[in-house]
Amino acid sequence: MISIDEAQSRILERTWTKGAVRVPTSRAVGAALAAGVASDVDSPPHDKSLLDGYAIVSADVRGGAVELRVIAEIAAGVVPQCEVRSGSAAQIMTGAPLPRGADAVVMLEHTTRLEYPDAPRIRVDVDRVAAGDGIMRRGTSIQRGTCVLNAGHVVRPIDVGLLCEVGHTQVDVTGPVHVAVLATGNELVPAEQIPGAGMIRNSNGPMLRALARDLLCQVTDLGICGDEIGALQRSIRRGLGNDVLLLSGGVSAGVLDLVPKVLEDLGVERVFHKVHLKPGKPLWFGVCHAGSSRTLVFGLPGNPVGCLVCFELFVGPALRKLRGLGTVTPAIRSATLADGYCHRSDRPTYVPAVASHLEDHRLVAVPLAWAGSADQRAVGAANCLVLFPAGERVFAAGDQVPLLLLGPIPPAG
Amino acid sequence: MISIDEAQSRILERTWTKGAVRVPTSRAVGAALAAGVASDVDSPPHDKSLLDGYAIVSADVRGGAVELRVIAEIAAGVVPQCEVRSGSAAQIMTGAPLPRGADAVVMLEHTTRLEYPDAPRIRVDVDRVAAGDGIMRRGTSIQRGTCVLNAGHVVRPIDVGLLCEVGHTQVDVTGPVHVAVLATGNELVPAEQIPGAGMIRNSNGPMLRALARDLLCQVTDLGICGDEIGALQRSIRRGLGNDVLLLSGGVSAGVLDLVPKVLEDLGVERVFHKVHLKPGKPLWFGVCHAGSSRTLVFGLPGNPVGCLVCFELFVGPALRKLRGLGTVTPAIRSATLADGYCHRSDRPTYVPAVASHLEDHRLVAVPLAWAGSADQRAVGAANCLVLFPAGERVFAAGDQVPLLLLGPIPPAG
Numbered sequence: 110m111i112s113i114d115e116a117q118s119r120i121l122e123r124t125w126t127k128g129a130v131r132v133p134t135s136r137a138v139g140a141a142l143a144a145g146v147a148s149d150v151d152s153p154p155h156d157k158s159l160l161d162g163y164a165i166v167s168a169d170v171r172g173g174a175v176e177l178r179v180i181a182e183i184a185a186g187v188v189p190q191c192e193v194r195s196g197s198a199a200q201i202m203t204g205a206p207l208p209r210g211a212d213a214v215v216m217l218e219h220t221t222r223l224e225y226p227d228a229p230r231i232r233v234d235v236d237r238v239a240a241g242d243g244i245m246r247r248g249t250s251i252q253r254g255t256c257v258l259n260a261g262h263v264v265r266p267i268d269v270g271l272l273c274e275v276g277h278t279q280v281d282v283t284g285p286v287h288v289a290v291l292a293t294g295n296e297l298v299p300a301e302q303i304p305g306a307g308m309i310r311n312s313n314g315p316m317l318r319a320l321a322r323d324l325l326c327q328v329t330d331l332g333i334c335g336d337e338i339g340a341l342q343r344s345i346r347r348g349l350g351n352d353v354l355l356l357s358g359g360v361s362a363g364v365l366d367l368v369p370k371v372l373e374d375l376g377v378e379r380v381f382h383k384v385h386l387k388p389g390k391p392l393w394f395g396v397c398h399a400g401s402s403r404t405l406v407f408g409l410p411g412n413p414v415g416c417l418v419c420f421e422l423f424v425g426p427a428l429r430k431l432r433g434l435g436t437v438t439p440a441i442r443s444a445t446l447a448d449g450y451c452h453r454s455d456r457p458t459y460v461p462a463v464a465s466h467l468e469d470h471r472l473v474a475v476p477l478a479w480a481g482s483a484d485q486r487a488v489g490a491a492n493c494l495v496l497f498p499a500g501e502r503v504f505a506a507g508d509q510v511p512l513l514l515l516g517p518i519p520p521a522g
Numbered sequence: 523m524i525s526i527d528e529a530q531s532r533i534l535e536r537t538w539t540k541g542a543v544r545v546p547t548s549r550a551v552g553a554a555l556a557a558g559v560a561s562d563v564d565s566p567p568h569d570k571s572l573l574d575g576y577a578i579v580s581a582d583v584r585g586g587a588v589e590l591r592v593i594a595e596i597a598a599g600v601v602p603q604c605e606v607r608s609g610s611a612a613q614i615m616t617g618a619p620l621p622r623g624a625d626a627v628v629m630l631e632h633t634t635r636l637e638y639p640d641a642p643r644i645r646v647d648v649d650r651v652a653a654g655d656g657i658m659r660r661g662t663s664i665q666r667g668t669c670v671l672n673a674g675h676v677v678r679p680i681d682v683g684l685l686c687e688v689g690h691t692q693v694d695v696t697g698p699v700h701v702a703v704l705a706t707g708n709e710l711v712p713a714e715q716i717p718g719a720g721m722i723r724n725s726n727g728p729m730l731r732a733l734a735r736d737l738l739c740q741v742t743d744l745g746i747c748g749d750e751i752g753a754l755q756r757s758i759r760r761g762l763g764n765d766v767l768l769l770s771g772g773v774s775a776g777v778l779d780l781v782p783k784v785l786e787d788l789g790v791e792r793v794f795h796k797v798h799l800k801p802g803k804p805l806w807f808g809v810c811h812a813g814s815s816r817t818l819v820f821g822l823p824g825n826p827v828g829c830l831v832c833f834e835l836f837v838g839p840a841l842r843k844l845r846g847l848g849t850v851t852p853a854i855r856s857a858t859l860a861d862g863y864c865h866r867s868d869r870p871t872y873v874p875a876v877a878s879h880l881e882d883h884r885l886v887a888v889p890l891a892w893a894g895s896a897d898q899r900a901v902g903a904a905n906c907l908v909l910f911p912a913g914e915r916v917f918a919a920g921d922q923v924p925l926l927l928l929g930p931i932p933p934a935g
Contacts, residue, residue, distance in 0.1 A: 155720065204896070217775055245894070267929070294598060412617075
C-alpha cells in the first residue's frame with residue numbers, strides 16, 4: 110500500500126495539460142489563459158478629460174479670477190474640431206478627447222458660468238491650474254501591444270472588462286477537460302427512485318458529476334452498471350474516450366469487486382491499487398493509452414465519504430493540472446483543536462469537521478460525530494476534513510492539526 | 523454625499539429575498555436552500571456489513587481457532603434469505619444486508635477458507651469478536667424524517683451526494699435573481715468592434731454581466747444606449763421588469779449625464795445620488811415600484827474601476843440578499859502594508875493592490891501603480907482593493923490597512 114503523497118505523485122506524473130481552445134471571453138471565467146493577452150489599442154486612446162469641466166490653457170490662470178470665452182462643447186465620443194487658445198476654453202465631459210491647444214481641464218465646480226450677449230464666458234475661481242491637471246494622456250494605462258494578462262492567469266469576472274477593453278472578446282484558454290462518471294454496484298438504484306429492500310440510491314454518481322462540473326469539466330453521465338463483467342466492459346469502454354473516467358464501487362476485496370479485473374482486461378495499465386488512507390483505501394488508479402490519446406482511470410471507493418476523500422486528494426489535482434491551473438493539490442491549512450479528541454486507526458484518517466475563523470483569521474476545528482466511510486450525513490455538516498495520523502493518540506484541546514477545506518469558513522462567534 | 527456604510531444600509535433596507543423555486547439538485551450548487559431537507563429513508567436502510575468478510579454469531583468466537591460452516595454468500599443489493607446460527611457463517615460483501623441471526627462481521631483477512639468435500643468452512647483466526655463488530659445498524663447515519671440540511675444552507679458540490687441519498691434529486695432554493703445590464707454613452711462601441719476616433723469599447727457591460735453571472739444571477743444584456751433621452755427611456759423600460767437593473771455611465775455632472783433625470787421621469791424613486799468614495803462617487807441608486815414588483819436600479823459610474831468598486835460594495839450585497847445568502851456584505855480583511863505609501867484624497871479611496879499570505883495566513887498588501895478610475899489595467903494585476911481613509915497621510919511599512927478581496931490570494935514566496 111502506498112502513501113497519500115506517493116499516490117498523488119504517481120497520478121500527477123501521468124497527467125498532462127490540455128491544449129488551447131478559443132472561447133468567448135464571457136465563458137472564459139475560471140479558465141487559465143493559454144497565451145498572454147496583448148492590447149490592440151492605447152488606453153486611453155486619446156488625451157482625455159478626467160472631469161466634467163473646461164479645457165483651458167493652464168498658463169492663463171495665474172492668481173486672481175480670470176475670464177475665458179467658451180468656444181465649444183465637447184462630449185465623449187466626438188472628435189473635437191476646435192482649438193483652444195489663450196483666453197478661450199472648451200466645455201468638456203468626462204472621458205472626452207482633449208481639444209488641440211488645451212493642456213489642462215478645470216473642474217466645473219471651480220468655475221462660474223457668465224452669460225454674455227455675444228458668447229458665453231466662464232470665470233475660473235481657483236488661483237492656479239498646472240499643465241496636465243484633469244487630463245489623462247493617451248496610453249497612460251495601456252500602450253498598444255502591451256501584454257495585460259499573462260499566460261496561465263485564471264480569468265476572473267473582474268478581468269472581463271479589461272479583456273474587452275483591449276479587444277479580446279474571445280480568448281485562448283486551456284481545456285476543456287472531458288470527464289465520464291460511472292457508478293457500479295448491484296445495490297444501486299437511480300437517485301430518482303425509491304430503493305427496494307436491500308437497495309440504496311446512487312449518490313456517488315451525482316456527487317462526482319457535481320464535483321467535476323464545479324471544476325469546470327465537461328461531464329458525461331454513464332449512469333449505473335451492475336456487478337457483471339460484460340456490462341462493466343461495455344460501460345467502461347464508453348468512458349475511455351474521455352480525458353478522465355471516474356468509477357465508483359467494485360474496487361474492494363469482495364467477490365463481486367470486478368472493476369480492477371475488467372479495467373486490466375480492457376488494457377488499462379494499473380498504476381496502483383490501495384492507498385494507506387482512511388476512508389479511501391480501496392482506490393485503484395490506472396492509465397489507458399489509445400493511439401496518441403490517454404485516459405486517466407480512477408476506481409473510487411463505493412462508500413460515499415471514501416469516494417469524496419479520494420476525489421479531493423487525487424482526482425481534483427489531476428483535473429486542475431489538465432486545466433492548466435498553477436496550484437493543483439488541495440490547500441492544507443493548520444488548525445487548533447477546540448476540544449480533546451481520541452483517535453485510533455491503522456491509517457492516516459480524514460475526519461469530517463467544522464472549522465471556523467478566530468478573529469485573527471487563525472482556524473479552530475471541531476471534529477464531528479461520525480460513523481465512518483458510509484456516513485455521508487457528517488459531510489453535509491462539515492466544512493473541512495481534519496487529518497489524524499495513523500496510530501492511537503489522545504489529542505488535547507489546543508493541539509495543531511492539518512486540515513483540508515471543503516467549503517467556506519464562517520467567522521467564529 | 524452619504525458614506526459607504528450609509529449607502530449599503532439604504533440599499534439593503536430596500537432589498538428583499540426572493541421566493542423559492544424547485545430545481546434539479548445538480549443545478550442547485552451555489553444556491554441557498556429555501557427549506558430544510560428531510561430524509562425519506564433510514565441510512566443505512568438495513569443493518570449492513572462494513573467489510574468484505576463473514577457474518578457470524580459473535581459468541582462462537584471465544585479464544586482459539588473456531589471453525590464455522592459457510593451457509594450462504596450475500597452480495598450488496600440482495601435480501602438475504604438465510605439465517606446464521608451458532609456454528610455457521612455467511613460470506614458477506616461490503617454494504618450487504620446482515621442476515622438474520624448474525625450479530626457481527628469478521629473481516630476476510632482474519633479468516634482462512636477451508637474446503638471440505640461436503641461444504642465450505644472457514645477458520646476464524648482472531649481470538650475475539652464483539653457483537654456489533656464490522657456492522658452498521660439501520661439508521662445509524664440518518665433516520666427517516668431527520669433534517670439533514672437546514673434552510674439557508676448554500677448547496678456545495680459535496681452536498682449533492684447526501685441530497686441524492688435522502689431522496690432529493692430536486693430541491694427548493696431561493697431565486698433566481700434576474701439582472702439586466704445596460705451600458706450608456708455616445709463614446710461606446712460594442713467590444714467586438716475596433717473603436718473609431720474618440721470612441722472606446724464597452725467594457726463595463728461585459729464586466730457587469732460576468733460579475734452578476736458569477737453570483738448565479740440570470741442576466742439580460744440590454745446592450746449599449748447613446749446619450750439621448752428617448753433611446754434611454756426605451757432601453758431602461760426594457761430593464762425594469764427585472765429584480766435589478768444595472769446601468770453604467772451618464773451619472774456624473776456632464777451636460778449629457780441624462781441617466782438620473784430619465785430614471786426619475788420613468789418613476790424610479792431616487793434613494794441617493796453620490797457616495798463619499800473614490801472611485802465610485804457618482805453612484806445613483808433608486809427603486810422602481812410597479813404593482814407588487816420592485817426593481818433595484820443602480821446607476822454605476824462609467825469609469826471602469828469606479829464601476830467595479832460600486833459593484834463590489836453595493837450591487838453584490840443586494841444580489842446576495844436577493845439570493846437568500848447569510849453573509850451579504852463583502853468580507854473586509856486586515857493586511858500589513860509591505861512598503862510605505864503616500865495617500866492624498868478628499869474621499870475614502872479603494873486602491874488596486876496585490877495581497878499575499880504570510881506563512882501564518884496573515885496578509886501583506888502592495889498597492890499597485892494606478893492612474894485612477896479609468897485605469898483598468900491595474901485591476902487585471904490586482905487581487906484586492908486596499909482602503910485608504912480620506913485626507914493626506916504617509917503610511918509606513920507595517921501599518922495595518924483594511925482590504926476587500928477580489929480574487930484568490932497566492933502564498934507568499
